[in-house]
Amino acid sequence: MPLCLRGKKLMFGLIHNELLKITGRWRSFIGFIGIGVLMPFILWGFSYGGGEIHDEYVRQLGDSFIVVGSIFNAFLATYIVMNAFWIHMPFLVALAAGDAVAAEGAAGTFRIILTRSTSRLKILFAKLFATWIYTTLLILFLAFMCLGVGTLWLGSGDLIVFDKGILILDQNEAWIRMALSFGLAILVMYVVATLCFMFSTMVNNGIGPIIGAIFLIVIGYIIMAIPLDMFEKMEPYIFVTYFDVWQQAFKEPIPWDRIAKSLGVLSLYTAGFIGISVAVFLRKDIKS
Amino acid sequence: MILETQNLSKSFGTQEAVDNLSLEIPEGSVFGFLGPNGSGKSTTIRMMTDLIRPDAGEVFIQGKSVQKYHQKALSGVGAFIERADFYKHLSARTNLEMLARMDGNGFENIPIILERVGLSERAGDKVKNYSQGMRQRLGIAQALLSKPKLLILDEPTNGLDPQGMKEVRDLVRELSSEGITIFISSHLLDEVQKICSHVAIIHLGQLIISGKMDDLLTESEWFTTEIRVKPVKKAKTVLENQDWVHRCEEKHGALFINTTSEKLPEVTALLVQNECAVEAVIPKTSLEELFLSKTGMNEPQSHRDSEKK
Numbered sequence: 166m167p168l169c170l171r172g173k174k175l176m177f178g179l180i181h182n183e184l185l186k187i188t189g190r191w192r193s194f195i196g197f198i199g200i201g202v203l204m205p206f207i208l209w210g211f212s213y214g215g216g217e218i219h220d221e222y223v224r225q226l227g228d229s230f231i232v233v234g235s236i237f238n239a240f241l242a243t244y245i246v247m248n249a250f251w252i253h254m255p256f257l258v259a260l261a262a263g264d265a266v267a268a269e270g271a272a273g274t275f276r277i278i279l280t281r282s283t284s285r286l287k288i289l290f291a292k293l294f295a296t297w298i299y300t301t302l303l304i305l306f307l308a309f310m311c312l313g314v315g316t317l318w319l320g321s322g323d324l325i326v327f328d329k330g331i332l333i334l335d336q337n338e339a340w341i342r343m344a345l346s347f348g349l350a351i352l353v354m355y356v357v358a359t360l361c362f363m364f365s366t367m368v369n370n371g372i373g374p375i376i377g378a379i380f381l382i383v384i385g386y387i388i389m390a391i392p393l394d395m396f397e398k399m400e401p402y403i404f405v406t407y408f409d410v411w412q413q414a415f416k417e418p419i420p421w422d423r424i425a426k427s428l429g430v431l432s433l434y435t436a437g438f439i440g441i442s443v444a445v446f447l448r449k450d451i452k453s
Numbered sequence: 454m455i456l457e458t459q460n461l462s463k464s465f466g467t468q469e470a471v472d473n474l475s476l477e478i479p480e481g482s483v484f485g486f487l488g489p490n491g492s493g494k495s496t497t498i499r500m501m502t503d504l505i506r507p508d509a510g511e512v513f514i515q516g517k518s519v520q521k522y523h524q525k526a527l528s529g530v531g532a533f534i535e536r537a538d539f540y541k542h543l544s545a546r547t548n549l550e551m552l553a554r555m556d557g558n559g560f561e562n563i564p565i566i567l568e569r570v571g572l573s574e575r576a577g578d579k580v581k582n583y584s585q586g587m588r589q590r591l592g593i594a595q596a597l598l599s600k601p602k603l604l605i606l607d608e609p610t611n612g613l614d615p616q617g618m619k620e621v622r623d624l625v626r627e628l629s630s631e632g633i634t635i636f637i638s639s640h641l642l643d644e645v646q647k648i649c650s651h652v653a654i655i656h657l658g659q660l661i662i663s664g665k666m667d668d669l670l671t672e673s674e675w676f677t678t679e680i681r682v683k684p685v686k687k688a689k690t691v692l693e694n695q696d697w698v699h700r701c702e703e704k705h706g707a708l709f710i711n712t713t714s715e716k717l718p719e720v721t722a723l724l725v726q727n728e729c730a731v732e733a734v735i736p737k738t739s740l741e742e743l744f745l746s747k748t749g750m751n752e753p754q755s756h757r758d759s760e761k762k
Contacts, residue, residue: 171557178554185551189542273538277595280502280532280605282524283555451504452465 183295196257239315262361263374270369346414485649531601537592
């Protein structure tokens with residue numbers, strides 16, 4: 166077998182192994198269970214109490230627009246849920262990412278995997294890719310529960326977004342914007358996952374990295390929330406500032422330059438976190 | 454040499470775990486690696502398998518530096534380090550499949566290995582339901598998975614009952630007869646003496662002695678020979694005056710001397726000539742004796758403590 170094909174096969178094998186490990190830990194399912202339980206409850210809440218919101222929307226818009234169908238649909242529910250849920254998603258992502266490397270140290274399994282003829286770098290990247298796959302699946306599951314189950318429960322229609330004015334997106338456009346939004350959300354969560362992953366290379370327990378990552382994110386939010394000149398100057402350099410990039414998908418026109426800048430900064434941070442992870446892991450002494 | 458360490462050193466903080474250690478392990482040998490607790494055995498083995506980076510020195514396996522060429526150097530190596538820790542929520546078979554994937558191999562070797570370590574019937578069980586002995590056997594199985602030329606076993610009989618120990622001993626002999634070089638660390642000196650062709654002893658991170666087992670055991674100057682003789686005081690005076698007697702002590706009514714095995718008949722003759730009644734001459738040429746004498750562990754604790762200081 167040619168070397169490059171053998172290398173790819175090995176990498177897929179390593180990622181397969183890491184996914185087996187992730188799915189073997191019940192902690193990895195907390196996010197899915199949380200979303201799976203919470204979303205139907207929220208959707209039920211919307212369908213039960215949504216009439217009031219619908220009437221309020223129609224009353225506000227009725228003088229200027231002819232409203233056809235239901236304004237209160239899966240798109241609007243998704244938009245509201247994403248706004249409400251977004252601050253908590255990093256925690257769910259961190260639950261799996263924190264264990265990615267640290268759990269091996271805690272379980273003593275480094276002694277069987279790092280004594281094999283596979284480089285530490287490959288093992289590390291396999292773990293990172295598996296963490297990203299997990300992150301992607303978690304966000305896609307949220308999308309499925311919001312848009313998939315939401316459409317069945319609340320129906321679809323146009324999406325109305327109040328953001329410095331009223332933006333009305335027809336159903337087809339709303340699907341595109343939602344796809345873009347969730348795509349950006351996945352990229353943002355990769356930063357969270359990589360940050361937590363970086364801490365995971367430094368310790369031998371899964372809780373430390375979760376606390377470390379969430380602590381940094383909370384610090385970022387606090388700096389953003391305090392209207393001090395000094396903190397405002399720091400904001401462009403804090404990765405948390407760009408976490409709301411997914412909301413740009415609901416602007417008209419879509420601010421591609423702002424999205425590009427946000428993704429650029431987040432990519433730099435991600436690359437930095439990966440670099441530190443590599444440096445730490447390659448030098449790590451396995452004493453346990 | 455299939456495995457060679459060159460001037461290995463490693464410290465943890467101010468504590469020097471391994472100090473300038475050079476070892477040579479010949480191909481095809483069963484090499485016993487001995488040392489008291491905290492002597493640096495595990496650190497050395499971890500440096501051999503690239504789990505720990507040395508501060509200085511290098512490890513070569515089949516001529517390739519483990520530190521520089523991890524993949525190539527460890528490609529023909531199976532290792533079982535200290536404890537058999539696995540992914541407990543997965544079955545033994547799945548664990549081995551994962552490791553086979555890491556080696557870039559198929560799964561065809563797995564049933565054979567499981568059969569060899571006697572785990573075939575329980576291969577589908579989750580590892581968390583395994584006894585300590587079964588985990589140890591699975592640990593050896595994972596080391597054999599990549600069809601190694603060199604097998605590094607660190608305390609492979611830990612937690613095994615006498616029957617399990619015998620099985621491991623038989624397995625080591627069997628693997629050795631197949632041409633696999635085995636580097637084995639163990640506390641069980643009797644076990645090591647039974648199976649090893651070569652031995653090295655380290656103490657406080659330094660190599661004390663290394664060589665072929667038979668050579669070391671026949672160089673009996675290392676060993677104490679017990680002589681039951683009367684009168685003891687007179688016999689002691691006679692022997693103390695011989696320059697080929699390295700040590701002569703009276704203990705529990707008997708004499709304990711250090712000399713070469715060739716000199717033992719001369720010892721008896723000399724004592725008889727001096728009208729001493731020799732009741733018994735007991736050469737203590739065991740690996741345990743070598744180990745204890747070289748590590749100073751047959752000395753009283755107070756003596757050892759003062760030596761450390």
